Amino acid sequence: MDHTKPYLRRKPDVVIIQTSTNDLTENVNTVKKTKKLVNSINEFDHDNNTQIVISGITYRDDQDFKEKTNEINSKLKRYCDSKDMVFIDNKNIDESGLNRSWLHLNRKGTSLLSRNFSNFLKSV
Numbered sequence: 001m002d003h004t005k006p007y008l009r010r011k012p013d014v015v016i017i018q019t020s021t022n023d024l025t026e027n028v029n030t031v032k033k034t035k036k037l038v039n040s041i042n043e044f045d046h047d048n049n050t051q052i053v054i055s056g057i058t059y060r061d062d063q064d065f066k067e068k069t070n071e072i073n074s075k076l077k078r079y080c081d082s083k084d085m086v087f088i089d090n091k092n093i094d095e096s097g098l099n100r101s102w103l104h105l106n107r108k109g110t111s112l113l114s115r116n117f118s119n120f121l122k123s124v
Contacts (some may be wrong), residue, residue: 004037014124015041016088016117018055019076024065030057031075038083053120054080055088058113061095061102063110088116 008015017037019030026057038052060066073089080087081090095102097109105113 004041005044008041008050011045011116012050014051014053014121016053016120017073019057024057024060024068024072031079034076035079038085045055051086051124053086053088055113055116056090058087058090058105058109059093059095059097061098070088084121090116092116 004015017034019034024030034054038054041050041052042048046085054076056070056076077087077089079085093105093109093112097105097112099106099109
């Protein structure tokens with residue numbers, strides 16, 4: 001949370017939290033970690049003027065984590081719905097948006113993620 005404080009001091013209108021595919025391989029509880037970050041932002045932003053948006057885990061092409069990605073994204077979506085927050089679903093990013101590692105985004109995937117963020121920001 002300490003690394004986000006300098007940005008929060010600027011009182012942004014929106015903070016987008018991009019959940020990480022790396023958490024899947026490290027057995028990190030992404031949902032719990034995200035909720036903790038949201039709570040920290042809310043504690044820092046006493047007036048609740050900053051809209052918090054959660055961007056779902058992007059596509060991975062390794063079979064072991066496809067199901068887990070979908071499961072975590074479903075939980076994050078439900079959490080967002082329960083807190084009246086926006087969930088950005090990145091389902092438009094498929095295997096063609098991945099680099100040779102099949103884990104990280106290539107230029108196309110990065111462009112699509114950027115477009116997802118842009119589309120949301122235009123709607124605000």
